[in-house]
Amino acid sequence: MMQPNKSATTMNRPNKIILFLCNWGPHAAFLSLQDEKRDIPEEVLMVRVPCTGRVDRSLLLKAFAMGADGVALVGCSPGTCRYGSGTLIASRNTQDTSKILDLMGIGQERLRFATFLPEQADDLLDFLHVFLNDIKKMGPTTITTSPTGPAPSDQRALPREDVAALIAKYDIHACQDCGKCSSACPLALVGKPFSARGIASAVINNDLYKSDVEENVWSCLTCGLCYERCPSAVNFPDFIKELRHLYRKNTIQGEEAHGGFLHSLMRSMASRDMTPNRWRNLPEDLQIDQESPVLFYGGCAPYFDIFFGKHLDVHTEKILFDGIRLLNFFDVHPRLLGDERCCGHDLLWSGEQKHFGQVARLNVERLNSLGITTMITTCPECYMTFKTTYPSQGLQLNFEVVHLYDFLEQEIDRGAVQFSALDQVITFQDSCRLCRLESRAELPRQLLNRLQPTRFSEMRESGNAAMCCGNTAWTGCDAFSKAMQVKRLQQARETGADLLITSCPKCQIHLRCAMQDPFRGDELQMEMLDLTSVIVKTIQWK
Amino acid sequence: MSTTENTVAPQQEIIVTGFGGQGIVLAGRIIGMAASLGDNKESTLTQAYGPESRGGACNAQVIISDRPIHYPYVKTPHILVAMSQAGYDKFAELLTKDSILLTDQDLVPTTSAPCPHYEVPATRMAEGLGHKMMANIIMIGFFTAITGAISKKAAQDTVLQSVPKGSEEKNTKAFNKGFDYGVSTLKGKEKRAAGKTGAIAS
Ligand code: SF4
Ligand code: SF4
Ligand code: SF4
Numbered sequence: 116m117m118q119p120n121k122s123a124t125t126m127n128r129p130n131k132i133i134l135f136l137c138n139w140g141p142h143a144a145f146l147s148l149q150d151e152k153r154d155i156p157e158e159v160l161m162v163r164v165p166c167t168g169r170v171d172r173s174l175l176l177k178a179f180a181m182g183a184d185g186v187a188l189v190g191c192s193p194g195t196c197r198y199g200s201g202t203l204i205a206s207r208n209t210q211d212t213s214k215i216l217d218l219m220g221i222g223q224e225r226l227r228f229a230t231f232l233p234e235q236a237d238d239l240l241d242f243l244h245v246f247l248n249d250i251k252k253m254g255p256t257t258i259t260t261s262p263t264g265p266a267p268s269d270q271r272a273l274p275r276e277d278v279a280a281l282i283a284k285y286d287i288h289a290c291q292d293c294g295k296c297s298s299a300c301p302l303a304l305v306g307k308p309f310s311a312r313g314i315a316s317a318v319i320n321n322d323l324y325k326s327d328v329e330e331n332v333w334s335c336l337t338c339g340l341c342y343e344r345c346p347s348a349v350n351f352p353d354f355i356k357e358l359r360h361l362y363r364k365n366t367i368q369g370e371e372a373h374g375g376f377l378h379s380l381m382r383s384m385a386s387r388d389m390t391p392n393r394w395r396n397l398p399e400d401l402q403i404d405q406e407s408p409v410l411f412y413g414g415c416a417p418y419f420d421i422f423f424g425k426h427l428d429v430h431t432e433k434i435l436f437d438g439i440r441l442l443n444f445f446d447v448h449p450r451l452l453g454d455e456r457c458c459g460h461d462l463l464w465s466g467e468q469k470h471f472g473q474v475a476r477l478n479v480e481r482l483n484s485l486g487i488t489t490m491i492t493t494c495p496e497c498y499m500t501f502k503t504t505y506p507s508q509g510l511q512l513n514f515e516v517v518h519l520y521d522f523l524e525q526e527i528d529r530g531a532v533q534f535s536a537l538d539q540v541i542t543f544q545d546s547c548r549l550c551r552l553e554s555r556a557e558l559p560r561q562l563l564n565r566l567q568p569t570r571f572s573e574m575r576e577s578g579n580a581a582m583c584c585g586n587t588a589w590t591g592c593d594a595f596s597k598a599m600q601v602k603r604l605q606q607a608r609e610t611g612a613d614l615l616i617t618s619c620p621k622c623q624i625h626l627r628c629a630m631q632d633p634f635r636g637d638e639l640q641m642e643m644l645d646l647t648s649v650i651v652k653t654i655q656w657k
Numbered sequence: 658m659s660t661t662e663n664t665v666a667p668q669q670e671i672i673v674t675g676f677g678g679q680g681i682v683l684a685g686r687i688i689g690m691a692a693s694l695g696d697n698k699e700s701t702l703t704q705a706y707g708p709e710s711r712g713g714a715c716n717a718q719v720i721i722s723d724r725p726i727h728y729p730y731v732k733t734p735h736i737l738v739a740m741s742q743a744g745y746d747k748f749a750e751l752l753t754k755d756s757i758l759l760t761d762q763d764l765v766p767t768t769s770a771p772c773p774h775y776e777v778p779a780t781r782m783a784e785g786l787g788h789k790m791m792a793n794i795i796m797i798g799f800f801t802a803i804t805g806a807i808s809k810k811a812a813q814d815t816v817l818q819s820v821p822k823g824s825e826e827k828n829t830k831a832f833n834k835g836f837d838y839g840v841s842t843l844k845g846k847e848k849r850a851a852g853k854t855g856a857i858a859s
Binding site for chain 1: 778782837838841845849853856857858
C-alpha cells in the first residue's frame with residue numbers, strides 16, 4: 116500500500132496529550148505532584164472530570180479530532196469508584212474507541228486507560244512519562260484540524276447575498292404555498308412542529324436565524340418525499356443541504372447525534388496524511404485479487420459495528436462480506452482498498468461542505484490512481500455520492516460506479532441461477548438515497564421478485580412513497596424520529612412479514628434502535644436482514 | 658471455462674425439431690450457413706416439409722463437417738435440439754450417450770436422455786423480450802454457447818443476414834440472451850460439479 120508522504124504541517128507541531136482525570140482518586144495524586152513541583156510533562160493538558168465514566172466515546176474521539184496526539188483517561192482503581200460503575204464504563208469506552216482509532220489508522224496505543232489510588236502519585240507520574248515517550252516515538256497523529264473561522268459579530272445576520280443565491284438556485288419563489296410537502300413529510304405526519312413550506316418562507320423572509328426554523332433545518336431527513344410531490348419541483352433535499360452549509364459557514368452548530376462521534380470520525384477523514392487500516396478481518400472464504408480492475412468499496416459499516424455493536428447488536432460489516440461473496444459467486448474477485456476512506460456523504464448532508472470537499476478530493480486522487488475500470492458498492496450512500504454527487508461538484512472519476520444490485524441483476528438475468536425457497540414472509544424498507552434521490556425504486560424490487568419467499572408484501576408506503584428510517588447523516592435525531600421509526604416498524608409488522616429486508620446499513624441501525632424501546636416489548640421486534648445477505652443465503656447455480 | 662468447443666468432432670450431425678411456425682427450418686438454415694459461410698466448413702441442410710410445417714412436428718437436419726459430405730441425412734444425431742415434446746419423442750431414440758440434447762424446458766417437459774441435457778426457457782425468454790417468434794434465435798444463441806459447433810461471430814453474422822430488415826437489433830439481443838444463458842449454464846454446471854452450488858462456502 117502506498118504510504119503518502121506526511122506533510123510538514125503535521126510533523127513539526129509539538130505533541131499534545133489530553134489527560135481526562137477523575138476528580139476523586141487520581142486527582143489527589145496529581146495534586147501531590149503539583150504541590151511537590153514534580154516534572155509533570157508540559158505536553159500533558161489536564162482536564163478534571165467528575166467521573167471517567169462520563170467521558171463518553173464521542174468526547175474521546177473529539178479530543179483526537181481537535182488535535183490531541185494522545186488521550187489518557189485516568190480514573191479510580193476498580194472498586195473505589197465513588198459512583199460504582201464509572202471505572203467499568205470508562206474501560207469499555209476506551210476499548211471501543213481504541214478499535215475505531217485502529218481502523219482509522221491512527222493507532223489504538225494513542226488512547227490509554229489507567230487507574231490510580233490517591234497515594235499513587237509516583238506511579239501516575241511514571242505513567243505520564245511512559246505515555247509521552249511512546250507518543251513521541253509515534254509522532255503526531257495524522258489528523259489535521261482545520262481552524263474554525265471567527266464568529267461573525269452578529270450571528271443572526273446570515274449573509275443576505277448567500278441567502279438570495281440559494282433562493283434563486285432552488286427557485287424558492289416558485290413555492291405556491293400549497294402545503295403538499297407538509298402533507299407528505301413523515302416528520303410533520305408524526306406530529307412534529309415541522310414545516311418544509313415554513314422553511315421556504317423563512318428563507319424568503321430572512322427568518323433563518325429563528326430557533327424553531329433552525330431546529331427544523333437540522334431535523335429534515337432530506338428524504339425527498341416532499342420533492343416527489345411538490346408541483347413547483349422545489350428540490351428540498353438539496354436546498355436543505357446547502358442551507359445547512361450556510362449555517363455552518365456562519366458558525367451555527369449542527370444537531371449531531373451521538374455527541375458528534377461519527378462526525379468527528381468523518382471530519383478526521385479529511386486529513387491527507389491519515390491512512391486508514393481496513394479489511395483486516397476478512398473471512399477466509401472470500402477471494403480477493405489486488406490486481407483486479409474491479410474495486411469493491413465497503414463504506415463505513417465496520418465503524419458502525421464497533422460503535423453500535425454493544426447496544427444494538429448490529430452487524431453491518433457482514434453485508435460487505437456478503438457483497439464480496441456474491442461477486443465471488445459470479446467469479447469476480449475484487450480488489451479492496453486498505454486505506455479506504457469514507458465517501459463523505461454524511462459530512463456533505465450535515466452541512467460540512469468544506470470537510471466533504473477535502474475528503475472527496477483525497478478520494479478522487481487515490482481512486483483515480485488505481486487504474487480500475489469499475490467500483491462496485493452495496494451502500495446506497497456511497498453509490499449516490501460517488502456516482503452523482505462527485506461529478507456534480509466537478510470531481511470526475513476515471514472508472515464506472517456500479518451498485519451491487521445492478522451487477523447482480525445483470526448476472527442473474529443471464530440465467531442458470533435460481534433461488535432456494537425462503538421460508539418467510541418478507542417486506543422491504545427502501546433506502547431514500549437509492550429509491551428517490553437516485554430514482555431506482557425498481558432496482559431492489561427486480562431482485563426481490565426473484566427470491567422465493569413464502570410471500571412478499573409491500574408496506575403501506577413503499578417505493579417512491581416509502582417512509583425513511585428516521586435519520587440521515589446522524590443529524591437531528593429526536594423523539595419524533597423515534598415516533599417515525601415506531602410507525603414504520605408497525606407498518607412492517609402490519610404486512611404479516613416476519614423478515615424485514617433492508618438495503619442500507621443505516622436503516623438497520625436506526626430501526627434496530629427503535630426496537631430497543633423497553634415499553635413496547637416485542638411489539639416492534641422483527642428480524643432484519645440486508646437484501647445482499649438474503650441473496651447470499653439463497654442464490655444457487657441451477 | 659470448459660465449453661465443449663475444444664472437443665468438437667470433425668463431423669457434427671444435428672437435428673432441430675419443433676412444430677411449424679417456430680422457425681425451426683430457419684434455425685437449421687442459420688446453423689448450416691454459419692458453418693459454411695462463416696466458419697468455412699462444409700454443411701448440408703435437409704428439411705421436412707408438408708403438412709408438418711403447418712403446426713405438426715417439423716424438423717431440419719444439418720450436417721457440419723471439415724470434409725465434403727456425401728450423405729445429407731442424419732442417422733445418429735450428435736446434437737438434438739427439441740422445441741416441442743412431439744419433436745423430442747420422435748427423435749429421442751436416436752440419441753446415444755455421446756449426444757447432446759438441447760430443449761426448450763417449458764415445451765419439452767418429459768425427457769429421459771442417455772446423454773448430457775441442457776435446458777433453456779427460450780420461448781418464455783422470447784416472450785419476455787416481447788417477441789415470441791424469436792425463441793428460435795434465442796435457441797441458436799444457446800446452441801452456439803453450449804455446443805461450440807459454430808463460432809459466435811459466424812452465428813451472429815448469419816442471424817443478422819437472415820432476419821427481416823429492421824429487426825436486426827431485436828434479434829441480436831435475442832441471440833445474446835440465449836448465448837449468455839448458455840455460458841451461464843455451463844458455468845453453473847461446472848460450479849455444481851465442483852460442489853460450489855451456493856454463495857456461502859460450505
Ligand atoms: S426531505 Fe423529507 S423530512 Fe425533509 S421536508 Fe421533505 S419530506 Fe420532510
Ligand atoms: S409542495 Fe412545493 S410548492 Fe407546495 S408548499 Fe411545499 S415547497 Fe411549496
Ligand atoms: S435512531 Fe438511534 S441510532 Fe439512529 S441516529 Fe437516532 S439515536 Fe442514533
